[in-house]
Amino acid sequence: MGVLGQMLYAHPDDPEGVGEKVRAAVESCGLCAQVCTVCADACMREQGGAQLVACARSDLDCADVCEAAQRVLVRRTAEEDGFVISVLEACARACDRCAAECEVHAEHHEHCRLCAQVCRECARACRDLALAIV
Secondary structure, three states: OOHHHHHHHHOOOOOOOOOOHHHHHHHHHHHHHHHHHHHHHHHHHOOHHHHHHHHHHHHHHHHHHHHHHHHHHHHOOOOOHHHHHHHHHHHHHHHHHHHHHHHHHHOOHHHHHHHHHHHHHHHHHHHHHHHHHH
């Protein structure tokens, strides 16, 4: 187990016992934010990049939402009032939106194919955690 997992398991505020799902969502959000940022950059560098502007914007929106979700999740705050679930739902929706846009270009751009895959995995991790803390 990495340091992040150790920190989350050491946290005294884990009444639902969902530390593993929190860790998975945090790590997935972090990876997704990085992958989306790289994909946006790659989209802007492609020949005919004007056709990829919507994809790059979706990538950057998703990266921002994933980073925010990651920060909220590691704080383990506000779970009782539904705030964390709202953040997880927003992140999953941003990931779904980004994945759908990247899938349009996946046949011609490997970075879009990989980004769509990571976005789908992140959306799944966020939804899994949301279900566990309901």
